[in-house]
Amino acid sequence: MSLSIVIMAAGKGTRMKSTRPKVLHTLAGRPMLSHVIGTTATLGAARQIVITGHGAEQVESAMQAAFASAPLHFVRQEPQLGTGHAVQQAVPVLPDDGVTLILNGDTPLIEAATAAALVQACAGEHLALLTIRLDDPTGYGRIVRDGWGEKVLAIVEHKDATDEQRTINEVYTGMMAAPTRLLKGWLSRLTNDNAQGEYYLTDVVAMARADGVPVVAAQPRDEVEVLGVNSPAQLADLERRYQRVQAERLMTDGVRLADPARFDLRGTLRCGQDVEIDVNCVFEGHVVLGDGVRIGPNCVVRNAEIRAGAVLHAFTHIDGDTQGATVGEGALIGPFARLRPGAELGPEVHIGNFVEVKNSTLARGAKANHLAYLGDATVGERVNYGAGSITANYDGANKHRTVIGNDVHVGSNCVLIAPITLGDGATIGGGSTIAKDAPAGQLTVARAKQVSLSGWVRPQKTKR
Incomplete structure (x- = not known):
């Protein structure tokens, strides 16, 4: 029939x-x-x-x-x-x-x-x-x-x-x-x-x-x-009813929701054991949370896998889009961090406040703790990436890749102009603009000589 x-x-x-x-x-x-x-x-x-x-x-x-x-x-x-x-x-x-x-x-x-x-x-x-x-x-x-x-x-x-x-x-x-x-x-x-x-x-x-x-x-x-929808009020009511059903299903499976009334699922969410989700979190697309993952308040996660023991602190925003994004075991992300499509973070990686990662891989133990940008980069193990540093990956027409070896230290306020490679153990002095490869195990500094001028007078406002 x-x-x-x-x-x-x-x-x-x-x-x-x-x-x-x-x-x-x-x-x-x-x-x-x-x-x-x-x-x-x-x-x-x-x-x-x-x-x-x-x-x-x-x-x-x-x-x-x-x-x-x-x-x-x-x-x-x-x-x-x-x-x-x-x-x-x-x-x-x-x-x-x-x-x-x-x-x-x-x-x-x-x-x-x-x-x-x-x-x-x-x-x-x-x-x-x-x-x-x-x-x-x-x-x-x-x-x-x-x-x-x-x-x-x-x-x-x-x-x-x-x-x-x-x-x-x-x-x-x-x-x-x-x-x-x-x-x-x-x-x-x-x-x-x-x-x-x-x-x-x-x-x-x-x-x-x-x-x-x-x-x-x-x-x-x-x-x-x-229940049909004929008005914004009915749509909002149905949304909350739907979300409550999703929250109850997750809690039945052992997920700890701080407040099931302040939870939104707009796709699929698969959780391991002992997952904790704080208030006002939104999950979109396909999201996987491993065992022991903790999600802080006001986070948005879309098309991403968060592996066992990782922590997303408050206001973290992860958008894997069609490429996806991965957070490794035991990683610490946020608060106020942003991971974009193609971000692949290894175990125990630290991404701190106001750090953005896009189309980049970070190996075990790498850290970018604050105010930094990593785009189109391959970052080795135990790298320390300083505050205010960026990869300049776009020349106005094409994207280029930055490769950072193991145990590299990048000082604060550095600009790494791709394509570029920093060898294992290299140190980049703070405030440097690096446009050529940096050799392994050496200090590389690229900044103007500091000058102090005696007798200089600061300009004064003209009275009118």
């Missing part, structure tokens, strides 16, 4: 008060729509159809870039005349057999197991609705059942519901699964005879009952799966 998935993502999202299409607003660092597509990609569907409308080109471009290897079909709903009208646009690309699963692009936390259960409830012969009971069902379509509470009779939209119907707390989530052949017939019979003059997808319930097709319901594991 083939499966087709239709994701409705055409809405403008007026209450978001934004020029950005609603489904492209981010949750946990990713557009809401990409969460849904990423989940449905695991269901083995024969086709995934995304219905776009408002900001269609922007939405389609973003999803094609994010899911280049997953064939997506896009159809447009222009103008937007209701949920039924939206799904009607997908009819030409739907097959005549199998099951069609309909999901919402602004309900980002639907789980694959719930979607699969909805398809299973359909079983190729039922109309299956995803429903849930909410303490506050305002705005949702109500599920009207028979007197015994067993059979689903209808879905009544909130705007069209009577006062009595609005007391019902079982609601329709906007997601359903139906036999494709039957669904196409029901869609062709939709009318807009309602208060809003729109074509409601929910009207297919009455059609199914009229045709003798059983209407069944399935429920999600948790309310968070079916």
Whole structure:
């Protein structure tokens, strides 16, 4: 039985008060729509159809870039005349057999197991609705059942519901699964005879009952799966709910979070034993924390591996981007340090406050404790890199590499003009600008002779 998935993502999202299409607003660092597509990609569907409308080109471009290897079909709903009208646009690309699963692009936390259960409830012969009971069902379509509470009779939209119907707390989530052949017939019979003059997808319930097709319901594991987003406040609420789930999962695995309410995961985070994470830390992309790693407050870590026993002090910023970044065992980083793509730090390396490292390797025990820049550099073991020193790696057109041997001492306020090599055990005198290779084991100094002028008078301000 083939499966087709239709994701409705055409809405403008007026209450978001934004020029950005609603489904492209981010949750946990990713557009809401990409969460849904990423989940449905695991269901083995024969086709995934995304219905776009408002900001269609922007939405389609973003999803094609994010899911280049997953064939997506896009159809447009222009103008937007209701949920039924939206799904009607997908009819030409739907097959005549199998099951069609309909999901919402602004309900980002639907789980694959719930979607699969909805398809299973359909079983190729039922109309299956995803429903849930909410303490506050305002705005949702109500599920009207028979007197015994067993059979689903209808879905009544909130705007069209009577006062009595609005007391019902079982609601329709906007997601359903139906036999494709039957669904196409029901869609062709939709009318807009309602208060809003729109074509409601929910009207297919009455059609199914009229045709003798059983209407069944399935429920999600948790309310968070079916919460949609229509405003910045709802998006912020869903973000915190999502982050709380991630925090609880990590704590169950033994991670110590100083405050789970002040933790953000916007990707994947894999932790060893005895990991400690202080408040206001953000993890993006793919991050690995080894055994005994300690993360201080207000750190941001993206696409990086922090190995066992390393410590990131407060306000450290690590961005590995596509190249990645690595912090070795027992290294001490920060506070206020910045590691950029290609930073590879060996064991027991020290990177102190206001030090930036980019596309550079530092071997065991190397230290750059404050106010320094290392770009496109290969740094040996036990190097001491002085405050205020930089590698001048860019000549205005090309990048060049600096090679610093083992046991080198670079004094404060030095400029190393690449390409250049400092031999093992070399010492660079403070304040030097080095443009030629420095021999191993020798002191190299390059600075002007100090001169003192007697009788010199400091200029005075002219009175006017």
